[in-house]
Amino acid sequence: MKLREKYLADSDGAIIVKSSAWYYANNQKWYYFDRNGNPLSYKIEKIGGKEYYFNYQGEMQTGVFEAEYYDENDNWVNKKMYADVSGAIVTSAGWKLVGGTWYYVKEDGTGASNEIVEINGKRYSFDWDGKMQTGLIWQYEESGNGYYIYADASGAIASQPQWGLVDGNWYYTQADETIITDEFKEINGVFYKFDTDGVMIKGIFYDNEDKYFAQSSGAIVRNGWARDGVDWYYAGKDGKLLTSQWVGDFYFDEDGIMAVGVVETEDGAYVFDDNGRKVAEIGTTAGWQLADGTWYYYDAPGKQHNGWLNSKYYIDNGKMKTEDIVPAMGDTSREAYVGADGIIVQNGWVYERYGESWFYSENGMLVEDGWKTINGKKYYFSSIYMNRLSFREIDGKLYEFDGSGACRGEIAKKNSWYQSPDGSWYWFNED
Known part of the structure; x- marks a missing residue:
């Protein structure tokens, strides 16, 4: 050449x-x-x-x-x-x-x-540029797959079981130089779990549908208590966190979290103190029962009331609803509202603080879908919600509303300036 x-x-x-x-x-x-x-x-x-x-x-x-x-x-x-x-x-x-x-x-x-x-x-190990490598090193196989090996700070590849720390994550190498990936491993009598990248797992994790907890050291808790933030769990002998189960006077819900306050289980509703210990059972007698600030009503021992009670209260699985939208009495296609005291709002305005929404109740049912004249003023409701927009197009016509939601009137002209009663100017085009 x-x-x-x-x-x-x-x-x-x-x-x-x-x-x-x-x-x-x-x-x-x-x-x-x-x-x-x-x-x-x-x-x-x-x-x-x-x-x-x-x-x-x-x-x-x-x-x-x-x-x-x-x-x-x-x-x-x-x-x-x-x-x-x-x-x-x-x-x-x-x-x-x-x-x-x-x-x-x-x-x-x-x-x-x-x-x-x-x-x-x-x-x-040396890369394409000839640089000695440290930490995790990916090794390609002829099949197209590959695996990780680990080299310490001196560059020496680990050829016997040992721990390796890379970028704050712990790995464990085996005698064949590969690191453990996607498996449980008992090391010196302690069980650990490594993810698909070989990183030692800490905290709450799942394996298939089973839930586990590993301490900050990576050690999986077995046959004992585990704490994650403010939540307490209990692990069985195999390390799986108990779910929907009792341990003495303690109950662990479907997520494995220790119950506090009022909790409904498959066996009934119970009251647990701040330490998780059961202190009372709800529904052992008929009638009203106050537990942890909430009212319950049972028709008979163990039989929860459902639906309206005394035409005033709405009970859902034995629990009185408060500050909530519920099915209307006598017409389940409509809706009603019960206040903080649990009593239905028969007539008047209702402010729902969680969604910052306004409703209006008339004869125990919330007004819905359309115009409503209240105390001489017109309001518009979309579903059960009072319109809060300053301008809104309804049935092809444009209307202005004040801060209280009352309609100020129709805006007839388009492609022109419009002065609101509060002195503000707006321009409206054909759209």
């Missing part, structure tokens, strides 16, 4: 280099020109007793690089080599430190690259 000749010229086209010489270009690369002014490329050249390599662009190489050139027998050569910061090729085997990064030159004079090399009884 014959390479095209290259020369270095100034802006006027005059040849600058006319004899063998080094040249440092603006791109911060070194070049070497022979006596004929040709830049060396695809070549190893001995200069001043040292060998240097120049790539296809004529740039002198440093560090680990891929040397491509014709040897003395005109054979094409492609191999990894190493040059120090001056560009001098190093062929003596050993470690080389460049800019805080370790490289290694093998016995054959080539630089270690994209491979694992055994050095003095220990194995080290």
Whole structure:
């Protein structure tokens, strides 16, 4: 293969280099020109007793690089080599430190690259650029799959079971150099769980449908209490957190959280103190019962009342509803509202503070869908909600509403300015 000749010229086209010489270009690369002014490329050249390599662009190489050139027998050569910061090729085997990064030159004079090399009884991994790797290192397989291995700060690959810390995450290596992934592992009598990336799991986690808790050390709690924030759990002998189960006077709900306050279980409703201990059972007698600030009503021991009671209260599974929207009495297609005292609002305005919404009750039912004149003023309701918009198009007509929701009137003209009664000006187009 014959390479095209290259020369270095100034802006006027005059040849600058006319004899063998080094040249440092603006791109911060070194070049070497022979006596004929040709830049060396695809070549190893001995200069001043040292060998240097120049790539296809004529740039002198440093560090680990891929040397491509014709040897003395005109054979094409492609191999990894190493040059120090001056560009001098190093062929003596050993470690080389460049800019805080370790490289290694093998016995054959080539630089270690994209491979694992055994050095003095220990194995080290080098990336494509020849840099020694530490921490987690991905190893590709011919099948297209792969796995992680771990190298400590010295670069030595762990070849026996041991812990490794990378970016704040703990990993555990096995005797075959791989790290444990996606499995439970007993280590020195303690059980741990590692995710699909090999990270030791801490806190609440799931395995299939089972729930577990691992302490900050990663140790999975077994046969005992576990705390996550303000919530308490209890783990069985196998480490699975109990759900919908009793442990003595303590109950753990479907999420495994210890019950406090009033909680309904499959066996009934109970009151638990702040420490989770059962202190009372609800519904053991007929009638009203106050528990933890909430009223309950049972028709008979163990039989919860459902629906309206005494035409005043709405009971849902034994619990009196308060400040809530409920099915209307006598017409379940309509809705009603019960106040903080649990009594139905028969007539008047209702402010729902959670949704910051206004309703209007008439004869025990909330007004819905349409116009309603109240105390001489017109209001518009969408579903059961009073309109809170300043301007709203209804049935093809545009209306203005004041801050209380009362309609100020229809805005008849479009493509014109409009002055509101409060003095504000608005422009309305056809849309």
